[in-house]
Amino acid sequence: MSKAERIRIYDVARVAGVSVATASKALNDTGRMTEETRKRVKQTAAALGFRPNAMARALTQQRSFTIGLLTNDTYGRFTLPVMAGVSEALVDQGVSVFLCGIEDDAALAKLHLDAMLDKQVDGIIATGKRIDRRLPVDLSHLSVPVVYAFTEGPDDAVTLVSDDGQGAREATQWLANIGRRTLVHVTGPESFASVSARAGAFRAVAGQGAQVLHGSWSEAWGHEAIAKLWNGDAPRPDGIFCGNDQIARGVVDALRERGVDVPGDVSVIGFDNWEIVAAATRPPLTTVDMNLKEIGREAGRLILELAEGKPVEPGIRKLPCKLVLRQSCGGDAIAARNQGEALQES
Amino acid sequence: MSKAERIRIYDVARVAGVSVATASKALNDTGRMTEETRKRVKQTAAALGFRPNAMARALTQQRSFTIGLLTNDTYGRFTLPVMAGVSEALVDQGVSVFLCGIEDDAALAKLHLDAMLDKQVDGIIATGKRIDRRLPVDLSHLSVPVVYAFTEGPDDAVTLVSDDGQGAREATQWLANIGRRTLVHVTGPESFASVSARAGAFRAVAGQGAQVLHGSWSEAWGHEAIAKLWNGDAPRPDGIFCGNDQIARGVVDALRERGVDVPGDVSVIGFDNWEIVAAATRPPLTTVDMNLKEIGREAGRLILELAEGKPVEPGIRKLPCKLVLRQSCGGDAIAARNQGEALQES
DNA sequence: CAATATTGAGAAAAGGGTTTTCCATTGAGG
DNA sequence: CCTCAATGGAAAACCCTTTTCTCAATATTG
Numbered sequence: 170m171s172k173a174e175r176i177r178i179y180d181v182a183r184v185a186g187v188s189v190a191t192a193s194k195a196l197n198d199t200g201r202m203t204e205e206t207r208k209r210v211k212q213t214a215a216a217l218g219f220r221p222n223a224m225a226r227a228l229t230q231q232r233s234f235t236i237g238l239l240t241n242d243t244y245g246r247f248t249l250p251v252m253a254g255v256s257e258a259l260v261d262q263g264v265s266v267f268l269c270g271i272e273d274d275a276a277l278a279k280l281h282l283d284a285m286l287d288k289q290v291d292g293i294i295a296t297g298k299r300i301d302r303r304l305p306v307d308l309s310h311l312s313v314p315v316v317y318a319f320t321e322g323p324d325d326a327v328t329l330v331s332d333d334g335q336g337a338r339e340a341t342q343w344l345a346n347i348g349r350r351t352l353v354h355v356t357g358p359e360s361f362a363s364v365s366a367r368a369g370a371f372r373a374v375a376g377q378g379a380q381v382l383h384g385s386w387s388e389a390w391g392h393e394a395i396a397k398l399w400n401g402d403a404p405r406p407d408g409i410f411c412g413n414d415q416i417a418r419g420v421v422d423a424l425r426e427r428g429v430d431v432p433g434d435v436s437v438i439g440f441d442n443w444e445i446v447a448a449a450t451r452p453p454l455t456t457v458d459m460n461l462k463e464i465g466r467e468a469g470r471l472i473l474e475l476a477e478g479k480p481v482e483p484g485i486r487k488l489p490c491k492l493v494l495r496q497s498c499g500g501d502a503i504a505a506r507n508q509g510e511a512l513q514e515s
Numbered sequence: 516m517s518k519a520e521r522i523r524i525y526d527v528a529r530v531a532g533v534s535v536a537t538a539s540k541a542l543n544d545t546g547r548m549t550e551e552t553r554k555r556v557k558q559t560a561a562a563l564g565f566r567p568n569a570m571a572r573a574l575t576q577q578r579s580f581t582i583g584l585l586t587n588d589t590y591g592r593f594t595l596p597v598m599a600g601v602s603e604a605l606v607d608q609g610v611s612v613f614l615c616g617i618e619d620d621a622a623l624a625k626l627h628l629d630a631m632l633d634k635q636v637d638g639i640i641a642t643g644k645r646i647d648r649r650l651p652v653d654l655s656h657l658s659v660p661v662v663y664a665f666t667e668g669p670d671d672a673v674t675l676v677s678d679d680g681q682g683a684r685e686a687t688q689w690l691a692n693i694g695r696r697t698l699v700h701v702t703g704p705e706s707f708a709s710v711s712a713r714a715g716a717f718r719a720v721a722g723q724g725a726q727v728l729h730g731s732w733s734e735a736w737g738h739e740a741i742a743k744l745w746n747g748d749a750p751r752p753d754g755i756f757c758g759n760d761q762i763a764r765g766v767v768d769a770l771r772e773r774g775v776d777v778p779g780d781v782s783v784i785g786f787d788n789w790e791i792v793a794a795a796t797r798p799p800l801t802t803v804d805m806n807l808k809e810i811g812r813e814a815g816r817l818i819l820e821l822a823e824g825k826p827v828e829p830g831i832r833k834l835p836c837k838l839v840l841r842q843s844c845g846g847d848a849i850a851a852r853n854q855g856e857a858l859q860e861s
Numbered sequence: 862c863a864a865t866a867t868t869g870a871g872a873a874a875a876g877g878g879t880t881t882t883c884c885a886t887t888g889a890g891g
Numbered sequence: 892c893c894t895c896a897a898t899g900g901a902a903a904a905c906c907c908t909t910t911t912c913t914c915a916a917t918a919t920t921g
Contacts, residue, residue, distance in 0.1 A: 175658070177878060188900045193880055200881090202898060223633040224579065225878035227570060228905045235634065237611075244791070245595040253589070253616055260615075260623070265583075265630050268614035269606075270599055277606070284611050287569040288581065312521070388795045415795065422768075445590070445791070449734045449761065524908065534871045539909055546910090548869055571907035574876045 176219040185213040196221075223263070227289065236472055237267040237285035239278070241305070241320075242298035245270075246443060247461060251296050251318055254465020255472075262473060264291070271304070278306035286311070291476035294468050296320055300330050301362035314475035318468040319461065327475070328485045329468050331459035333363045336490025337370035340410050340438045340457050343492055345374060347499065349408030349436050354381045355394040355420060356412025364412060367440070371410055386412070391419020399427060407435050414439040414446040414456055421450050421497060432499030442493050452496035459490050522565040531559040542567075569609070573635065582818055583613040583631035585624070587651070587666075588644035591616075592789065593807060597642050597664055600811020601818075608819060610637070617650070624652035632657070637822035640814050642666055646676050647708035660821035664814040665807065673821070674831045675814050677805035679709045682836025683716035686756050686784045686803050689838055691720060693845065695754030695782050700727045701740040701766060702758025710758060713786070717756055732758070737765020745773060753781050760785040760792040760802055767796050767843060778845030788839050798842035805836050 182192035187210060194200030195210035213219075227233045238255060242248040248270075256266055267290065269281035285293065292313050295304050297320030308315045309323050317328040344352055352375040357364050368381045382397065384390035391411065398405060411417035417439030424431050431437055431452060439447060439456035447454040467488065475481050528538035533556060540546030541556035559565075573579045584601060588594040594616075602612055613636065615627035631639065638659050641650050643666030654661045655669050663674040690698055698721040703710050714727045728743065730736035737757065744751060757763035763785030770777050777783055777798060785793060785802035793800040813834065821827050 178880095179878075189879080190881080190901075191899055194899090197880080200899085206899080220629055220633050222635070222878055223630075224570065224573060224635050225905095226880080228877080229880040230905090233570065234630075243595075243599070245591045249589075249591040249595070249616075252614065256614075256616060260626055260630060263630050263633065265613045265615070265627075265634060267581075267611045268598065268602075269611070270602060280606055281611075283566060284569075284580075284606065284609050287566050287609070288611060289568065289570050449764075523906095535908080536872075536910080537870055540870090543909080546870085547867095552869080568907055571876095572909080574907075575909040576876095 175222070176217045178219065178221065181210065181214045181217055181219045184217060185210045232291050232476060233289040234262070234264045235267065235288060235290050236264060236476070237269060237282075237290045237293045238296065239269050239271060239281065239285075239293060239304060239306075239308075240296045240298075241271055241273055241278075241302075242296070243270055243272050244298070246441075247298050247319055248296055250461035251294075251465035251468070254462035254467075255294060255318075255469040256465075257462075258466040258469025259473065264473065271306070273305050275305040278304060282306055282308075286313070292316070292472040294318055294472055295322065296468075299361065299363075300333075314472060316468045316472045316475070318464050325483045327471055327481055327483050329464050329471070330485060330487055331461070331464065332487035332489050333366040334370040335487070336440070336457040336459065336492075337367035337410070338374055339490065339492050340440070341371050341374040343455075343498070344408035344410060344436055344438065347436060351404055351406045352379050352408040352410065353398060353406040354379065354410045354412070355391065355416055356381065356383060357386045357416070359383050367412060380406075384416070386415060388415050388419035388422070391416040391421075392423040393419075395420055395423035395427070399429075408438075409435060410438045410440075412440055414441045414443045414450075414454055417454050417456065417497070418446050418450045421452070421454070425451070431497055436498045438492075438498055447493075447495065450497065455495045455498035456493055457490045458493045460488055464488050521568070522563045524565065524567065527556065527560045527563055527565045530563065531556045578637050578822060579635040580608070580610045581613065581634060581636050582610060582822070583615060583628075583636045583639045584642065585615050585617060585627065585631075585639060585650060585652075585654075586642045586644075587617055587619055587624075587648075588642070589616055589618050590644070593644050593665055594642055596807035597640075597811035597814070600808035600813075601640060601664075601815040602811075603808075604812040604815025605819065610819065617652070619651050621651040624650060628652055628654075632659070638662070638818040640664055640818055641668065642814075645707065645709075646679075660818060662814045662818045662821070664810050671829050673817055673827055673829050675810050675817075676831060676833055677807070677810065678833035678835050679712040680716040681833070682786070682803040682805065682838075683713035683756070684720055685836065685838050686786070687717050687720040689801075689844070690754035690756060690782055690784065693782065695752075697750055697752045698722075698725050698754040698756065699744060699752040700725065700756045700758070701737065701762055702727065702729060703732045703762070705729050713758060726752070730762070732761060734761050734765035734768070737762040737767075738769040739765075741766055741769035741773070745775075755781060755783045757783065757785050760787045760789045760796075760800055763800050763802065763843070764792050764796045767798070767800070771797070777843055782844045784838075784844055793839075793841065796843065801841045801844035802839055803836045804839050806834055810834050 178189050178192050182189045192210050195207040223234050240248040267285055271278040271281055293315045296318045301321050303321050317326050322328050354368055354371040372379055382394050409420055411420055417437055421431050421437050429435055439454040442456045442458035447456050471481055524535055524538050528535040538556050541553040569580055586594040613631055617624040617627055639661045642664045646665055647667050649667050663672050668674050700714055700717040718725055728740050755766055757766055763783055767777050767783050775781055785800040788802045788804035793802050817827055
């Protein structure tokens, strides 16, 4: 595939019968020359398999064509989709991505950060497992631009997050649309910003009196919540919106064990669209996808613009979530009708 | 943290009152000078926060202090632990890692590979989601060293894999040790190399007549397998070793739904130690951990040696798996005794 | 005491291949 | 014949660290 001796622009120039200066200009579409010369050089370069040495290029341009992705999400559930998006947005531009997992270790973070800065990265994307938790390292006075994706940065930073409110609103609205009347939101710890954003949106649609249960982000909590709801005196819900897919899976399993039919008797919606959980649930979960890959793509685009010196308006950009329909919700007829309407509207 | 203007070795030299040559030698512990001078330079460098420019350094040394990690494991279940290990082994040496997810797209793979080669990576680690599946790109004639981790490479390559046979042997032996007599292996498609390795080891311990059921890598297959085993005429097993944690979870769920007690009536062991599945199963899964992080660390160490020009014996290195005890297996008393013996032996 | 060896430190070049600047040549038109 | 535009080339710039080579100063030896 690649050969031991790399082709240099010098070789291209020699074979094409021009100087390296002309070759360079031809390949970069700069300078002036006959179209014929430019074409010939390009063809020669392609024929020889010439690829400019990025390191040498970095000398004259002020760019290394390299960016760093810093994350504290060890398990990678959130980071990987973001990373995939970033990568996708940048690989065409010849930009490569350093991935640094720093957990919550400040010393480790500094080690990675320094290593990246030493390598003259053109920019850094910070990402995490939780929108409202900062990374254990200060990125605010670096000499390179920083974009925060799915993690909190300083107020004057460029930040990308999912629109939790909108996602929760759509999910709740969906439950209402398919005829569910008694809605409950089973979610994670109150201390999470995304939890209150989602709960707020849920209440805005389901009514301020609608019940919200807080617990851990686990399947176990889903089981427990169903026990509470079914053993208590309050009217039992026929629509349950969960704070994440793990809780939703716990909820669905618990309902099945009680002989409650999902989606016949109760509709359940999750959050995250964590494929491995959502698809394995019986029935598979209808859930809210945060479009993390799109967040990654956007982060990639933005860091690129910043690296090129273009101005980017600071502030928080919310990207919309998307409801992914599977079988835990039912109401297919109504769903179909609504989708039809939606199509006509657009 | 970092300042707009980077400190160069020139600044260190000026402040310390020496030449750049002396400064360089002092900081790299080369050359000759009084210990006092060396110390003074080092202190000055530390005080100024000097960090050598890796790119400039790469010019004189033949190394970029950068390696590439190529993976086709989009979901990252296998890649992330490997990546964590690689990173851990290399960050102290100031080596950063480009992560490239290439799915199974040859064109994308080439794009990423070229981008990395353009950036003069010191080496490449190839990793995947399946030991016996090659990446869709040929890495065999590159000008940089390559280490294969958890994916198949050419025969003369340096390859690291988990010891599936040993892992399966330990798991099966464990079931036997705690008194289980009728053992079954419920695993993935026969076409996987790891499946036959594990099945072979299972049979070696459980007896050549022991049943092995092949299916998909899913929870659904776990349910289905239990249905087959319990509805059939053959004697029902009291010990089930599963090919991965998802199957094991399906098995455990199916048994619970049939009123079979795990681990009271039947012991179940999984494979992968995929935390999110193993810990959420009720009861939590005893399972085989492939030590992927250690594979990553070893891959990092090896690629470093190769990058430094040291010779590394080619061939396949098998790293041992480790049985992780949770509650799906039972036999705690026996387990405790056996562990005691193991301790005495060692 | 002279001759040689050793030590400490600096000046300058190398290291890399691309890009960019500026200049030279050619041919056409006035 | 002179000027100008168009094309392409020679050489410097780019960046900062490392390394080599040299030299002066001091120590050691005969």
